[in-house]
Amino acid sequence: xxxxxxxxxxxxxxxxxxxxxxxxxxxxxxxxxxxxxxxxxxxxxxxxxxxxxxxxxxxxxxxxxxxxxxxxxxxxxxxxxxxxxxxxxxxxxxxxxxxxxxxxxxxxxxxxxxxxxxxxxxxxxxxxxxxxxxxxxxxxxxxxxxxxxxxxxxxxxxxxxxxxxxxxxxxxxxxxxxxxxxxxxxxxxxxxxxxxxxxxxxxxxxxxxxxxxxxxxxxxxxxxxxxxxxxxxxxxxxxx
Amino acid sequence: xxxxxxxxxxxxxxxxxxxxxxxxxxxxxxxxxxxxxxxxxxxxxxxxxxxxxxxxxxxxxxxxxxxxxxxxxxxxxxxxxxxxxxxxxxxxxxxxxxxxxxxxxxxxxxxxxxxxxxxxxxxxxxxxxxxxxxxxxxxxxxxxxxxxxxxxxxxxxxxxxxxxxxxxxxxxxxxxxxxxxxxxxxxxxxxxxxxxxxxxxxxxxxxxxxxxxxxxxxxxxxxxxxxxxxxxxxxx
Numbered sequence: 001x002x003x004x005x006x007x008x009x010x011x012x013x014x015x016x017x018x019x020x021x022x023x024x025x026x027x028x029x030x031x032x033x034x035x036x037x038x039x040x041x042x043x044x045x046x047x048x049x050x051x052x053x054x055x056x057x058x059x060x061x062x063x064x065x066x067x068x069x070x071x072x073x074x075x076x077x078x079x080x081x082x083x084x085x086x087x088x089x090x091x092x093x094x095x096x097x098x099x100x101x102x103x104x105x106x107x108x109x110x111x112x113x114x115x116x117x118x119x120x121x122x123x124x125x126x127x128x129x130x131x132x133x134x135x136x137x138x139x140x141x142x143x144x145x146x147x148x149x150x151x152x153x154x155x156x157x158x159x160x161x162x163x164x165x166x167x168x169x170x171x172x173x174x175x176x177x178x179x180x181x182x183x184x185x186x187x188x189x190x191x192x193x194x195x196x197x198x199x200x201x202x203x204x205x206x207x208x209x210x211x212x213x214x215x216x217x218x219x220x221x222x223x224x225x226x227x228x229x230x231x232x233x234x235x236x237x238x239x240x
Numbered sequence: 241x242x243x244x245x246x247x248x249x250x251x252x253x254x255x256x257x258x259x260x261x262x263x264x265x266x267x268x269x270x271x272x273x274x275x276x277x278x279x280x281x282x283x284x285x286x287x288x289x290x291x292x293x294x295x296x297x298x299x300x301x302x303x304x305x306x307x308x309x310x311x312x313x314x315x316x317x318x319x320x321x322x323x324x325x326x327x328x329x330x331x332x333x334x335x336x337x338x339x340x341x342x343x344x345x346x347x348x349x350x351x352x353x354x355x356x357x358x359x360x361x362x363x364x365x366x367x368x369x370x371x372x373x374x375x376x377x378x379x380x381x382x383x384x385x386x387x388x389x390x391x392x393x394x395x396x397x398x399x400x401x402x403x404x405x406x407x408x409x410x411x412x413x414x415x416x417x418x419x420x421x422x423x424x425x426x427x428x429x430x431x432x433x434x435x436x437x438x439x440x441x442x443x444x445x446x447x448x449x450x451x452x453x454x455x456x457x458x459x460x461x462x463x464x465x466x467x468x469x470x471x472x473x474x475x476x
Contacts, residue, residue, distance in 0.1 A: 003332020070404050071448035073411035075422060076441040079429040083437065166322030170412075174429060183328050187415065192332050199328035203321045210320045238348040238405045239322045 007196025016197075021181070023201065030178040030205060033096055033171065034164045037103035041164075042157060044104070045111035049156075052112075053119025053149070054141050062116050069109035070237050074167045078102040082174035099171045106167055106237075107160035114156025114235050118149030151221045152235075158213035159236050165209050166239030169202045179205065206239060261435040272424075272439070279420025279447060282413070283406045286342055287399065290349030298357035299383065308358070315351035323348070323412045331416070341413040348409065349402040356398025360391030393466050396459040400452050407448040411440070421447065 010016060017023050052058045081102040085093035092098075122145050130144045146153075172180035182198025185191075265272070301308045318326075326344035334340045364387055372386045388395075411422025419426065421444040428437025460467055 004329070006332075067404075067452075070401070071408060071445050071452075073408045073422060073425065073441070073444055075411045075414070075429075076425050076437075076444065079425055079437055080441070082429065083432060083434065086432065162320055166324065169322055169324045173415075173426070180324065183324065183415075186328075195328045195331055199325040202325040203329070206320050206322050206325070207317070236352075238319065238352075238409060 003192055003196055006193035007200055010193040010197040011200060026177065026179050026181060027201065027205070030165070030168055030202075033099055033103065033178060034161070034168050034209075036096070037100050037107060037164050037168075038157070038161050040100070041104045041107035041160060042111055045108045045156075046115050046153065049112045049115025049153075050119060050141060050146070053116045054137070054145060056120075059116070059120075062112055066109040066113035066235070069106070074102075074106055074163075075170055075173070077105055078167065078170050078174055081105075094175055098174065099168065099176055103164045103167055107164050110160040110163060110235070110237055111153075111156045114159070115149070115153045117235060118152030118156075119145050121152070122148045151217060154213065154217040154220065156235065158210060158217065161209050161213055162206050163237055163239050165202070165206045169198075257434055259434050260438050264435045265439060272443070275420050275423050276443065276447070278418065279407065279410055279422075279444070282338070282341060282345065282410045282418065282420060283403060283451070285338075286345030286406050287349055287402050289342070290346045290353050290402065291399065293346075294350050294353035295357055298354050298361060301354075301358050302361040302383075302387070303379075311354060312351075315347070315354060318347035319351045323409050324415070327413065327416065336416045336418070338418065340416060341410070341418050345406050345409055349406060352402045352405070353395075353398050356401070357391065357395050360394030360398075361387050363394060364390050389463070392463045393459060396455060396462070400455045400459075403451050403455060404448045407444060407451060411444055420444070 011023070019025065049062070052062050078099065081098040082093060085098035085101075119141075126144060126148070127140055130140050135143065168178050169180035169183070171178050172184040179198055179201045182194050182201070186194030186196075186198060297307070297311055301311065321344075323344045326347070327340055330340045330343055334343070368386065368390070369382065372382050377385065410420045411425055413419040414422035414426040417423070421440045424436045424440030424443070426440075428434060428440060
């Protein structure tokens with residue numbers, strides 16, 4: 001337990017709260033890359049997932065993408081993105097672009113499969129009734145399917161947000177910044193308190209993001225309980 | 241001197257090197273086999289231990305519904321903590337040992353296996369349960385002869401997900417030198433050496449697919465009725 005206490009002491013020490021290696025700056029870096037990646041990934045994956053669920057086209061690819069996504073190590077995606085970026089433009093490689101691209105690639109399958117399954121699970125009779133009432137395809141999608149699929153779509157966003165925050169912690173391994181910096185530097189300097197402090201910060205951030213999305217889901221879908229899928233775990237990916 | 245300048249010699253090298261140098265692979269066969277064994281054992285231990293914990297809990301939860309909430313809550317919190325952070329938090333306690341890597345992997349698998357096993361046990365047709373009771377089966381017999389066998393496809397589907405996820409996650413343990421094939425990924429990354437990176441990624445992904453196929457085969461073999469009747473096992 002002493003290691004944990006030393007980590008806490010490191011966290012509250014004044015000198016670690018300022019400068020470019022200070023906690024506020026590292027947290028901000030972490031939040032920035034995560035937010036950029038999440039917004040772009042959602043902007044791509046939610047519409048595609050809606051389309052796949054509504055038209056029932058590309059279902060096989062969507063399911064396979066999520067299966068393959070789980071098998072590919074996040075460290076691998078990050079490393080490949082970084083080395084490719086180094087090859088293309090060394091100055092770009094040491095900034096946001098490679099890590100953001102890697103995070104987007106990792107998050108897309110998770111959002112995609114949840115959005116698709118959410119739409120696909122909407123009762124066929126409900127959709128049939130809406131069609132019988134003369135609703136157009138767009139109306140069915142936005143007035144019927146989207147609200148009913150909302151809990152699962154939000155679950156996908158929550159899971160991918162946690163995955164992104166976790167993987168952004170690995171950014172430091174590719175000469176990047178954010179909170180993983182403390183863990184990687186702590187290892188290099190053999191300062192366990194720094195490692196533990198970084199770990200506490202990353203864990204806290206992940207738990208906060210998870211809680212934030214849980215609250216958001218409750219507010220946006222007050223009367224619906226987020227249904228668990230037929231086979232739990234199929235729609236997820238453990239955070240790296 | 242900026243980071244880019246410092247890495248200039250390495251950067252120059254990345255321009256000319258091929259993606260895969262076969263002589264490196266043949267030179268390092270011993271290391272590849274050792275890391276493969278490490279990857280395999282870490283995965284096996286984390287899935288088996290998690291199953292040993294999750295299975296009885298799911299059986300208990302099937303009868304006593306009130307335990308579902310606390311178990312789900314604890315395992316969900318564990319699931320949310322990133323592996324990198326959990327490994328680092330355990331470092332002062334368990335050091336660079338196998339335990340430091342195994343605990344995060346087990347805790348992720350707990351949630352997946354608990355929920356799948358419970359969903360499998362719960363998902364059995366009420367008429368089947370009724371018929372079994374009508375034939376005079378006790379609750380214990382019902383569990384052993386009806387519920388567990390019929391839940392097998394969903395339980396094994398959970399094991400497949402846990403296994404594939406674990407194989408991917410083991411690579412993170414490269415940070416403390418126990419990452420299996422992930423060690424090659426980290427080596428490739430640190431030395432800008434594509435061959436090591438490519439070997440690490442390909443072997444890790446190939447291992448995940450092989451394990452997934454093997455478990456699918458076991459599931460087909462263990463539950464012949466799912467293919468005979470054309471029943472689509474959930475999640476396949």
